[in-house]
Amino acid sequence: MIKEGKIGVSEAMFLVVVAISNRVFFTAPAVVVKAVGTSGWYMALVADLTAIVFFCFVYLLLKRFPDMNLIDIFSVCFGKVLGFLFSFLYAGSFVIVCGVLLREFIDVLKVYVFDSTPLSVLAGSVLAVIMAAAFLGLETIARVARMAGFIMLAGLIALMCMAAPQFKLDNIFPVGGYGFGKTLFEGLTRSSAYSEVIVLGIVAGALQGAPHIKKAGFSALVLSGIVLSGILLGVELVFPYYSLQELTSPLYELARIITFGTFFQRMDPIFLFIWIITTTVSSSILFYCAVSSYCKAFKLSDTRPVIIPIAVIVFTFVIQQRDIIVVVDKLIEALRISPVLLFYILPAAALITAVIRKKKGGEQAIGNS
Amino acid sequence: MAGFLKSAGSFLLYKEPKNTELGFELLETAQEKTGQDGDGPPTPQKPLPPQAHTQKKKTSKAPLSVPEWNESRKAESEYCVPSGSDDVSGKLCVSLETIKQKFLIPKNQDIVIREFKIGRKLEAFIAYVDGMVDKQILNLSLFPSVMDKAALDGFEGGSAADYLTDNVLPVHSVSKSGKYSDIVMQILNGSCALFIENCNECVIIEIKGFEKRNVQQTLTENVVKGSQEGFTEDLRTNITLVRRIIRNENLVTEIMPVGNTNHSSCAVIYLDGVANPAVVGEVKKRIQSIDTDFIMGDCMIEQFIEDNPFMLFPQILSTERPDRTASFLMEGQVVIIANGTPFAMAVPVTFFGLFHTSEDIAVRWPLGSFLRLIRLVGLFCATWLPGLYIAITLFHNEMLPTELLHSIAVSKESVPFPTVVEVLIMEISFELIREGGIRVPTAIGQTLGIVGALILGQAAVSAGLVSPLLVIVVAMTGLGSFAIPNYTLGLAVRLERFLFIFAGAFLGFYGISLMIALLSYVACSMKSFGVPFFSPIAPKTKMNRDVILRLPIWTQKNRPDEFNTLNRKRQGNNQKLWIDQPKKGNQGEGGGQ
Numbered sequence: 001m002i003k004e005g006k007i008g009v010s011e012a013m014f015l016v017v018v019a020i021s022n023r024v025f026f027t028a029p030a031v032v033v034k035a036v037g038t039s040g041w042y043m044a045l046v047a048d049l050t051a052i053v054f055f056c057f058v059y060l061l062l063k064r065f066p067d068m069n070l071i072d073i074f075s076v077c078f079g080k081v082l083g084f085l086f087s088f089l090y091a092g093s094f095v096i097v098c099g100v101l102l103r104e105f106i107d108v109l110k111v112y113v114f115d116s117t118p119l120s121v122l123a124g125s126v127l128a129v130i131m132a133a134a135f136l137g138l139e140t141i142a143r144v145a146r147m148a149g150f151i152m153l154a155g156l157i158a159l160m161c162m163a164a165p166q167f168k169l170d171n172i173f174p175v176g177g178y179g180f181g182k183t184l185f186e187g188l189t190r191s192s193a194y195s196e197v198i199v200l201g202i203v204a205g206a207l208q209g210a211p212h213i214k215k216a217g218f219s220a221l222v223l224s225g226i227v228l229s230g231i232l233l234g235v236e237l238v239f240p241y242y243s244l245q246e247l248t249s250p251l252y253e254l255a256r257i258i259t260f261g262t263f264f265q266r267m268d269p270i271f272l273f274i275w276i277i278t279t280t281v282s283s284s285i286l287f288y289c290a291v292s293s294y295c296k297a298f299k300l301s302d303t304r305p306v307i308i309p310i311a312v313i314v315f316t317f318v319i320q321q322r323d324i325i326v327v328v329d330k331l332i333e334a335l336r337i338s339p340v341l342l343f344y345i346l347p348a349a350a351l352i353t354a355v356i357r358k359k360k361g362g363e364q365a366i367g368n369s
Numbered sequence: 370m371a372g373f374l375k376s377a378g379s380f381l382l383y384k385e386p387k388n389t390e391l392g393f394e395l396l397e398t399a400q401e402k403t404g405q406d407g408d409g410p411p412t413p414q415k416p417l418p419p420q421a422h423t424q425k426k427k428t429s430k431a432p433l434s435v436p437e438w439n440e441s442r443k444a445e446s447e448y449c450v451p452s453g454s455d456d457v458s459g460k461l462c463v464s465l466e467t468i469k470q471k472f473l474i475p476k477n478q479d480i481v482i483r484e485f486k487i488g489r490k491l492e493a494f495i496a497y498v499d500g501m502v503d504k505q506i507l508n509l510s511l512f513p514s515v516m517d518k519a520a521l522d523g524f525e526g527g528s529a530a531d532y533l534t535d536n537v538l539p540v541h542s543v544s545k546s547g548k549y550s551d552i553v554m555q556i557l558n559g560s561c562a563l564f565i566e567n568c569n570e571c572v573i574i575e576i577k578g579f580e581k582r583n584v585q586q587t588l589t590e591n592v593v594k595g596s597q598e599g600f601t602e603d604l605r606t607n608i609t610l611v612r613r614i615i616r617n618e619n620l621v622t623e624i625m626p627v628g629n630t631n632h633s634s635c636a637v638i639y640l641d642g643v644a645n646p647a648v649v650g651e652v653k654k655r656i657q658s659i660d661t662d663f664i665m666g667d668c669m670i671e672q673f674i675e676d677n678p679f680m681l682f683p684q685i686l687s688t689e690r691p692d693r694t695a696s697f698l699m700e701g702q703v704v705i706i707a708n709g710t711p712f713a714m715a716v717p718v719t720f721f722g723l724f725h726t727s728e729d730i731a732v733r734w735p736l737g738s739f740l741r742l743i744r745l746v747g748l749f750c751a752t753w754l755p756g757l758y759i760a761i762t763l764f765h766n767e768m769l770p771t772e773l774l775h776s777i778a779v780s781k782e783s784v785p786f787p788t789v790v791e792v793l794i795m796e797i798s799f800e801l802i803r804e805g806g807i808r809v810p811t812a813i814g815q816t817l818g819i820v821g822a823l824i825l826g827q828a829a830v831s832a833g834l835v836s837p838l839l840v841i842v843v844a845m846t847g848l849g850s851f852a853i854p855n856y857t858l859g860l861a862v863r864l865e866r867f868l869f870i871f872a873g874a875f876l877g878f879y880g881i882s883l884m885i886a887l888l889s890y891v892a893c894s895m896k897s898f899g900v901p902f903f904s905p906i907a908p909k910t911k912m913n914r915d916v917i918l919r920l921p922i923w924t925q926k927n928r929p930d931e932f933n934t935l936n937r938k939r940q941g942n943n944q945k946l947w948i949d950q951p952k953k954g955n956q957g958e959g960g961g962q
Contacts (some may be wrong), residue, residue: 139894273882280883
């Protein structure tokens, strides 16, 4: 087994919050508004509630198998072959999720800042940092995630406060968007936006038992819901929904239009720091989960030999995509469905299987035997 | 003509060439070659004792058989030839020969051996290192006492060493030893060894008296308020300075030897009942495992015992101030003081501890907190300012107001270099000035600093080598680095600055952000003696009221949580106690009504 160390509740919570909330920096607000119109801000809350319901299954599963992570639990519930297959799928999914996030990030970066810098340079440099993070391990990533989480929240609050003079209440009307039914449906299907909460299942061994997982998971989902909904509300208040859906990075545009006198203009480069650091941390989390899942699936005791090969795969995936259109229209849309199946339905199925097959972990198993 | 003939003759005739060797040449011998091939630690080369020269070919020494041993004892007693045993011989001449052999006398000329008779009856001799003992005590107190006619008046047989120790020697610290190896070490430490005829033990008299620097003001950690004393190079003096502040019986000082050849020593000091025993044990374990010939002070020990030798950040805090050392001990940290340098090291340490100074607690809390924030601003300037300047001028012009952008563009118009070269020229010049200023004598050093800063900067601008704005940036950077209180951290920041310059030049804010992320990862993975370097922020532990800001002294009730001290509580409800107390005096019983 790989040694992942120990992390606290707040560190685990921020691992999830940073991984989830990071998506507001990119195309997510535009995609949401395109789907549901002005009701995007509370659609995020509907999706959050759905994710909380799904996470209950994950939590119950982890509670049933204390001191075990999801990968190990799959082996117990589904048997070695199926368990290995699902674990391998998890590792692959994290590689894809990490790759898509990086490609989206780099494309947005190219659109706004580095138009002539080669894609491979931007991807390679961020991957070098991500690899270093993976080498240093989960404890380090969690500690940095906690710090980055606070910086991100402070930055977003500051951004919203500075953008407040640009708010126009008319922009969020009609409140119903394209209809409450559509908002509800989109909210249910887009709950995959919060699927990064599954990170807690992968690193469950580093947390101190099910109560900590429960505390970290639910509080992370609530906080992420508030952040996503608040940011969506903020950008909707500034930009009319018809122009918002055309923007590649609404939050970056929001930072651009902030003006205080003649000196404080164009705050976007400062905002760039928060954006880049949190994205690096977020990608590090996903990359580490890919490495960790892979090692756990193959029962490897050391993650280090796997890091460079997986980084090469992620790099190849990132530079293989044709352009940002492919990323937004195909990959991100595809990631709406598959995480729901893998990260929500599969643990629920494992729970049901465990109940049917009367599989339990830890002291419960000893008690039964 | 004679010269011409001589030249012609030398041209025609053959002459033996003169020895054209350039003099001394140090060549590697076969013995050295074999010595270097071994994997083991280097062992001090000791010259062979006289009798060993007859057995040059023998590489290992077989144990003596009983007849051989008897023979050697016989030789020892009859001819005063040392047997090679480490036990002190009863025959004085044997001890004398042994000491002479061990100290290579007469080749070695700073070992003094003085033979005399105790009470004009008993043969004895004293051995010491010239210059390391107090000659006043030796001449005026020790010799008159032992050479006095009545010195052995009450001696009725038995051990003369015991008798002298109990009745004659007028010295505060006296001990006995029966091993030559121990006696040699004591002599090297500055003690005086007294050998007595028919006595199997030597009396070690501690009358150290070598020259040392007096306690003076600190050179690197000056403060306006607070104690002005600094450590010296002498271990004993330094321990005394700390003990004078912490007058507590639980303050433990453990002296440990370090350095296989120079036989130095260091003290591990901690407050028993407060410091975590695991940390104390770890410190002792790491010091004991140092296997090197030479240790000169705490800086070398630091490099042997730190957790992450390849990281830029210091993991051990070094201070020149006894008051600060005492505060570390009271916080539950372990302090190491080594012989030879005027510094003490405290472990474990966190990143935030490196920003604290002893003045923070000497001034009132709002002022102390303000000073801390100024230092953090200094850190920001020293680390990032040149990198940010490059990133803004190369990649992110849009964030500058038009007027400022215009003035920067105008000032850079006449500069022929790319921005990164311009910055590197100035930064390296600044580093040269700083390094040069430290190495040259103080008076010239200050002048050099001023000359360097004013003339070089002004000349560089006039010559069109750098832009005026860059001079301001570099000056701010320099001031920022001076504000960092820890010298080692300051050096680390100076080096990191260049990383940020290259990152900014390569990828602008993106490069700088990635470098920040990378350094954050590295810093968060570091530990100092088991304590995470970024605690109590990452990982989060119970926050003390003296981490980033220095809050009121009476609110700092607990010791830092991250050190896991045995006694967490530092103080009670001080402020509340006197507020809650009933009023006394004039406003007491009568006035209060």
